[in-house]
Amino acid sequence: MSDVPHIPYTALPALTDDERIARATAFRDEISTRRSCRMFADTPVPRAVIENAILAAGSAPSGANHQPWHFAVVESAALKHRIRLEAEAEEAAFYAGKAGQEWLEALAPLGTDSDKSFLELAPYLIVVFGQRRGGIEPGADRKNYYVTESVGIACGFMLAALHAAGLATLTHTPSPMGFLRDICGRPSSETPLMVIVAGLPAGDATIPAYATRKKPLEQISSWL
Numbered sequence: 001m002s003d004v005p006h007i008p009y010t011a012l013p014a015l016t017d018d019e020r021i022a023r024a025t026a027f028r029d030e031i032s033t034r035r036s037c038r039m040f041a042d043t044p045v046p047r048a049v050i051e052n053a054i055l056a057a058g059s060a061p062s063g064a065n066h067q068p069w070h071f072a073v074v075e076s077a078a079l080k081h082r083i084r085l086e087a088e089a090e091e092a093a094f095y096a097g098k099a100g101q102e103w104l105e106a107l108a109p110l111g112t113d114s115d116k117s118f119l120e121l122a123p124y125l126i127v128v129f130g131q132r133r134g135g136i137e138p139g140a141d142r143k144n145y146y147v148t149e150s151v152g153i154a155c156g157f158m159l160a161a162l163h164a165a166g167l168a169t170l171t172h173t174p175s176p177m178g179f180l181r182d183i184c185g186r187p188s189s190e191t192p193l194m195v196i197v198a199g200l201p202a203g204d205a206t207i208p209a210y211a212t213r214k215k216p217l218e219q220i221s222s223w224l
Protein backbone atom coordinates (compact mmCIF):
# COMPACT_ATOMS: atom_id res chain seq x y z
CA MET A 1 0.00 0.00 0.00
CA SER A 2 1.02 3.58 -0.50
CA ASP A 3 1.88 5.75 2.46
CA VAL A 4 -1.18 8.03 2.24
CA PRO A 5 -2.99 8.25 5.59
CA HIS A 6 -5.21 5.26 6.35
CA ILE A 7 -7.67 4.61 9.19
CA PRO A 8 -8.95 1.23 10.41
CA TYR A 9 -12.00 -0.17 8.62
CA THR A 10 -14.14 -1.32 11.53
CA ALA A 11 -17.67 -0.43 10.45
CA LEU A 12 -18.87 -3.93 9.60
CA PRO A 13 -20.39 -6.08 12.34
CA ALA A 14 -19.07 -9.59 13.06
CA LEU A 15 -21.82 -11.95 11.91
CA THR A 16 -22.28 -15.65 11.41
CA ASP A 17 -22.96 -16.88 7.90
CA ASP A 18 -26.58 -17.51 8.88
CA GLU A 19 -26.90 -13.94 10.14
CA ARG A 20 -25.40 -12.64 6.89
CA ILE A 21 -27.88 -14.65 4.84
CA ALA A 22 -30.75 -13.47 7.05
CA ARG A 23 -29.71 -9.85 6.63
CA ALA A 24 -29.23 -10.15 2.89
CA THR A 25 -32.66 -11.76 2.61
CA ALA A 26 -34.29 -9.16 4.85
CA PHE A 27 -32.78 -6.31 2.82
CA ARG A 28 -33.88 -7.93 -0.42
CA ASP A 29 -37.41 -8.39 0.93
CA GLU A 30 -37.54 -4.75 2.00
CA ILE A 31 -36.00 -3.05 -1.04
CA SER A 32 -37.93 -5.23 -3.47
CA THR A 33 -41.18 -3.69 -2.23
CA ARG A 34 -40.14 -0.32 -3.68
CA ARG A 35 -42.21 0.68 -6.69
CA SER A 36 -42.10 3.64 -9.02
CA CYS A 37 -45.11 5.71 -7.98
CA ARG A 38 -46.86 8.20 -10.24
CA MET A 39 -49.71 9.14 -7.90
CA PHE A 40 -48.65 11.31 -4.99
CA ALA A 41 -50.42 13.00 -2.08
CA ASP A 42 -49.64 16.64 -1.34
CA THR A 43 -49.00 15.74 2.31
CA PRO A 44 -45.91 17.56 3.65
CA VAL A 45 -42.88 15.49 4.56
CA PRO A 46 -40.20 16.69 7.01
CA ARG A 47 -37.21 18.29 5.34
CA ALA A 48 -34.94 16.20 7.59
CA VAL A 49 -36.02 13.05 5.70
CA ILE A 50 -34.79 14.55 2.44
CA GLU A 51 -31.62 15.95 4.01
CA ASN A 52 -30.71 12.53 5.34
CA ALA A 53 -31.50 10.85 2.02
CA ILE A 54 -29.18 13.36 0.31
CA LEU A 55 -26.46 12.60 2.84
CA ALA A 56 -26.99 8.86 2.22
CA ALA A 57 -26.62 9.51 -1.52
CA GLY A 58 -23.56 11.62 -0.81
CA SER A 59 -21.89 8.65 0.88
CA ALA A 60 -21.86 6.68 -2.39
CA PRO A 61 -18.58 5.71 -4.04
CA SER A 62 -17.48 8.00 -6.87
CA GLY A 63 -14.66 8.45 -9.36
CA ALA A 64 -11.56 9.69 -7.45
CA ASN A 65 -13.96 10.43 -4.56
CA HIS A 66 -14.83 13.70 -6.31
CA GLN A 67 -18.54 13.25 -5.50
CA PRO A 68 -19.63 14.77 -8.82
CA TRP A 69 -23.25 15.39 -7.90
CA HIS A 70 -25.60 18.16 -6.92
CA PHE A 71 -29.12 17.70 -5.61
CA ALA A 72 -31.45 20.65 -6.18
CA VAL A 73 -34.47 20.16 -3.91
CA VAL A 74 -37.50 21.89 -5.36
CA GLU A 75 -40.26 22.55 -2.83
CA SER A 76 -41.55 25.89 -4.14
CA ALA A 77 -45.02 25.50 -5.68
CA ALA A 78 -44.15 28.07 -8.36
CA LEU A 79 -41.02 26.20 -9.46
CA LYS A 80 -42.78 22.82 -9.36
CA HIS A 81 -45.45 24.34 -11.60
CA ARG A 82 -42.83 25.55 -14.09
CA ILE A 83 -41.15 22.14 -14.10
CA ARG A 84 -44.48 20.42 -14.70
CA LEU A 85 -45.35 22.70 -17.62
CA GLU A 86 -41.93 22.26 -19.26
CA ALA A 87 -41.88 18.50 -18.67
CA GLU A 88 -45.42 18.05 -20.00
CA ALA A 89 -44.54 20.00 -23.15
CA GLU A 90 -41.62 17.62 -23.77
CA GLU A 91 -43.67 14.55 -22.92
CA ALA A 92 -46.57 15.61 -25.17
CA ALA A 93 -44.18 15.61 -28.14
CA PHE A 94 -42.63 12.34 -26.93
CA TYR A 95 -45.92 10.47 -26.72
CA ALA A 96 -47.23 12.08 -29.93
CA GLY A 97 -44.53 10.23 -31.84
CA LYS A 98 -41.10 11.74 -31.17
CA ALA A 99 -40.25 8.67 -29.10
CA GLY A 100 -40.66 6.36 -32.07
CA GLN A 101 -42.82 3.27 -32.30
CA GLU A 102 -40.43 0.83 -30.61
CA TRP A 103 -40.08 2.99 -27.50
CA LEU A 104 -43.79 3.68 -27.25
CA GLU A 105 -44.51 -0.05 -27.58
CA ALA A 106 -42.01 -0.77 -24.78
CA LEU A 107 -43.81 1.70 -22.51
CA ALA A 108 -47.33 0.53 -23.36
CA PRO A 109 -47.52 -2.08 -20.53
CA LEU A 110 -46.77 0.68 -18.01
CA GLY A 111 -49.59 2.89 -19.25
CA THR A 112 -47.59 6.10 -18.82
CA ASP A 113 -48.69 9.26 -20.61
CA SER A 114 -47.85 12.95 -20.79
CA ASP A 115 -49.86 13.91 -17.68
CA LYS A 116 -47.22 14.73 -15.06
CA SER A 117 -49.46 16.20 -12.36
CA PHE A 118 -47.33 14.41 -9.76
CA LEU A 119 -44.63 17.01 -10.46
CA GLU A 120 -46.85 19.56 -8.69
CA LEU A 121 -48.49 17.32 -6.11
CA ALA A 122 -45.45 15.67 -4.55
CA PRO A 123 -43.83 17.72 -1.79
CA TYR A 124 -40.30 17.38 -3.19
CA LEU A 125 -38.69 17.17 -6.61
CA ILE A 126 -35.02 16.33 -6.20
CA VAL A 127 -33.30 17.35 -9.42
CA VAL A 128 -30.06 15.40 -9.72
CA PHE A 129 -27.13 16.94 -11.58
CA GLY A 130 -23.85 15.38 -12.66
CA GLN A 131 -20.82 17.67 -12.56
CA ARG A 132 -18.33 17.34 -15.42
CA ARG A 133 -15.84 19.36 -13.43
CA GLY A 134 -15.42 19.96 -9.72
CA GLY A 135 -13.26 17.91 -7.38
CA ILE A 136 -13.61 17.54 -3.66
CA GLU A 137 -12.73 21.04 -2.45
CA PRO A 138 -15.41 23.75 -2.52
CA GLY A 139 -15.04 25.80 -5.69
CA ALA A 140 -12.51 23.37 -7.23
CA ASP A 141 -12.46 23.01 -11.02
CA ARG A 142 -10.77 19.64 -11.60
CA LYS A 143 -11.94 17.03 -14.08
CA ASN A 144 -14.42 14.53 -12.66
CA TYR A 145 -14.42 10.84 -13.62
CA TYR A 146 -17.14 8.23 -14.18
CA VAL A 147 -19.73 10.91 -13.55
CA THR A 148 -22.75 9.00 -14.86
CA GLU A 149 -21.81 5.83 -13.01
CA SER A 150 -21.12 7.71 -9.77
CA VAL A 151 -24.34 9.71 -9.88
CA GLY A 152 -26.31 6.57 -10.78
CA ILE A 153 -25.00 4.79 -7.69
CA ALA A 154 -25.77 7.84 -5.54
CA CYS A 155 -29.33 7.89 -6.89
CA GLY A 156 -29.69 4.21 -5.94
CA PHE A 157 -28.60 5.01 -2.40
CA MET A 158 -31.09 7.88 -2.33
CA LEU A 159 -33.99 5.75 -3.54
CA ALA A 160 -33.17 3.12 -0.91
CA ALA A 161 -32.97 5.78 1.83
CA LEU A 162 -36.28 7.37 0.85
CA HIS A 163 -37.94 3.96 0.67
CA ALA A 164 -36.58 3.06 4.11
CA ALA A 165 -38.16 6.30 5.40
CA GLY A 166 -41.53 5.21 4.02
CA LEU A 167 -41.64 7.56 1.06
CA ALA A 168 -42.78 6.75 -2.44
CA THR A 169 -40.39 7.70 -5.23
CA LEU A 170 -40.26 8.04 -8.98
CA THR A 171 -37.21 8.48 -11.17
CA HIS A 172 -38.43 10.84 -13.84
CA THR A 173 -36.41 11.66 -16.94
CA PRO A 174 -38.09 14.17 -19.24
CA SER A 175 -36.20 14.30 -22.51
CA PRO A 176 -34.56 16.65 -23.27
CA MET A 177 -34.19 18.02 -19.76
CA GLY A 178 -31.86 20.97 -20.18
CA PHE A 179 -34.68 23.21 -18.92
CA LEU A 180 -34.05 21.85 -15.41
CA ARG A 181 -30.63 23.49 -15.35
CA ASP A 182 -32.17 26.88 -16.05
CA ILE A 183 -35.04 26.50 -13.57
CA CYS A 184 -32.67 25.31 -10.82
CA GLY A 185 -30.06 27.97 -11.64
CA ARG A 186 -27.23 25.48 -12.14
CA PRO A 187 -24.08 26.12 -14.21
CA SER A 188 -23.51 24.79 -17.74
CA SER A 189 -20.83 22.38 -16.43
CA GLU A 190 -23.65 20.42 -14.76
CA THR A 191 -26.00 18.04 -16.57
CA PRO A 192 -29.42 17.17 -15.18
CA LEU A 193 -29.62 13.36 -15.05
CA MET A 194 -32.98 12.71 -13.45
CA VAL A 195 -35.70 14.07 -11.20
CA ILE A 196 -36.43 12.00 -8.10
CA VAL A 197 -40.01 12.68 -7.10
CA ALA A 198 -40.53 11.99 -3.38
CA GLY A 199 -43.54 12.06 -1.11
CA LEU A 200 -46.40 9.98 0.21
CA PRO A 201 -48.43 8.00 -2.28
CA ALA A 202 -51.99 9.18 -2.92
CA GLY A 203 -54.49 7.29 -0.78
CA ASP A 204 -55.80 5.53 -3.88
CA ALA A 205 -52.43 5.17 -5.62
CA THR A 206 -52.00 2.23 -7.96
CA ILE A 207 -49.03 0.88 -9.87
CA PRO A 208 -48.95 -0.93 -13.19
CA ALA A 209 -49.03 -4.68 -12.50
CA TYR A 210 -46.36 -5.10 -15.18
CA ALA A 211 -43.88 -3.24 -12.95
CA THR A 212 -43.94 -6.08 -10.41
CA ARG A 213 -42.63 -8.56 -12.96
CA LYS A 214 -38.94 -8.96 -12.07
CA LYS A 215 -36.42 -11.23 -13.73
CA PRO A 216 -35.40 -14.35 -11.77
CA LEU A 217 -31.85 -14.93 -10.52
CA GLU A 218 -31.05 -17.34 -13.36
CA GLN A 219 -31.87 -14.64 -15.90
CA ILE A 220 -29.85 -11.86 -14.32
CA SER A 221 -26.75 -13.72 -13.11
CA SER A 222 -24.10 -16.19 -14.18
CA TRP A 223 -21.65 -17.90 -11.82
CA LEU A 224 -18.29 -18.68 -13.34
Ligand code: IYR
Pocket residue numbers: 091094107112113114172173174175
Ligand atom coordinates in the same frame (compact mmCIF):
# COMPACT_ATOMS: atom_id res chain seq x y z
N1 IYR B 1 -40.09 10.22 -19.82
C1 IYR B 1 -41.37 9.70 -20.23
C2 IYR B 1 -41.31 8.36 -20.84
C3 IYR B 1 -40.82 7.23 -20.06
C4 IYR B 1 -39.67 6.60 -20.48
C5 IYR B 1 -39.23 5.49 -19.84
I1 IYR B 1 -37.61 4.49 -20.55
C6 IYR B 1 -39.91 5.00 -18.71
O1 IYR B 1 -39.46 3.87 -18.06
C7 IYR B 1 -41.08 5.61 -18.31
C8 IYR B 1 -41.49 6.76 -18.98
C9 IYR B 1 -42.38 9.76 -19.07
O2 IYR B 1 -41.99 10.09 -17.96
O3 IYR B 1 -43.55 9.48 -19.27
